[in-house]
Amino acid sequence: xxxxxxxxxxxxxxxxxxxxxxxxxxxxxxxxxxxxxxxxxxxxxxxxxxxxxxxxxxxxxxxxxxxxxxxxxxxxxxxxxxxxxxxxxxxxxxxxxxxxxxxxxxxxxxxxxxxxxx
Amino acid sequence: xxxxxxxxxxxxxxxxxxxxxxxxxxxxxxxxxxxxxxxxxxxxxxxxxxxxxxxxxxxxxxxxxxxxxxxxxxxxxxxxxxxxxxxxxxxxxxxxxxxxxxxxxxxxxxxxx
Numbered sequence: 001x002x003x004x005x006x007x008x009x010x011x012x013x014x015x016x017x018x019x020x021x022x023x024x025x026x027x028x029x030x031x032x033x034x035x036x037x038x039x040x041x042x043x044x045x046x047x048x049x050x051x052x053x054x055x056x057x058x059x060x061x062x063x064x065x066x067x068x069x070x071x072x073x074x075x076x077x078x079x080x081x082x083x084x085x086x087x088x089x090x091x092x093x094x095x096x097x098x099x100x101x102x103x104x105x106x107x108x109x110x111x112x113x114x115x116x117x118x
Numbered sequence: 119x120x121x122x123x124x125x126x127x128x129x130x131x132x133x134x135x136x137x138x139x140x141x142x143x144x145x146x147x148x149x150x151x152x153x154x155x156x157x158x159x160x161x162x163x164x165x166x167x168x169x170x171x172x173x174x175x176x177x178x179x180x181x182x183x184x185x186x187x188x189x190x191x192x193x194x195x196x197x198x199x200x201x202x203x204x205x206x207x208x209x210x211x212x213x214x215x216x217x218x219x220x221x222x223x224x225x226x227x228x229x230x231x
Contacts, residue, residue, distance in 0.1 A: 004160075035219065043206055044120070045161070045222035091160055104149055104212050104220055105174055108160030 002027050004092050004109035011114050013082045020067070021077040021112045023092030033095040034075040035106065036066065040088045048090075051075055082116045089113050120144075124209050124223035131230050136197045139226045141209030143190040148213070150192045151220065152184060155206040167192060196228075204230045 003026040013019035025034065036048040051059045051066045059066045067076040079086055089111045096105040121144040131137050143150055149168045153161035163176035167186035181197040190211070196203055206227050210220035 037222075043208075043225040043227070045208060045210070046120075047219040047221070050219055093160075096163075104151055104166060104210070105163045105176070106151075106153075106161070106210075106220065107163070110160050111158075 006109035035093045120221040122223040139194040143211035147211035153208040
């Protein structure tokens, strides 16, 4: 069964420092996509970064990078130079590769609450 | 700003009642998914609509139903509300071709009393 595991319920980081949020996944499929979303207290899910299973290089988007280790089935999010506005809930998700080509079902982990200290 | 809007933002209903939640997607986004997010949990996939037809469903009972309209809007209907239906309901849309990420609305927080 497809599953996402985030083992850190809460994390603290000092402003301007880097932080790594852990994510492991379980799938028997060879083709899949991995996502990270940020959810502030307002509720909206904000897309941060995407990694395809066949991508050879780790994805990067500004201050966000994804440390993709396929053999370990991990997709950790690294936030560099943390800012106060980064305080939010962070979710790792996997697109379910089963079903039709138009299926966009996302399987989410439990999330990690990140608090950035000034 | 994702271009996906949901209404209402908050709603209180009584157990046994019916509720309709609405979502307006970006133009050209003909795939829409609905998720239920209980407090402190990750979102759970309810179902997906593509070109006005349901083409994927999660582990939710039939009293959860939906509609998608040609103008890129959609609805989530829940009948016979139960206390456990209290949650944040998120709508997500994506284009059929191109792009990989889903664009989420701000959600509707439903409280069942």
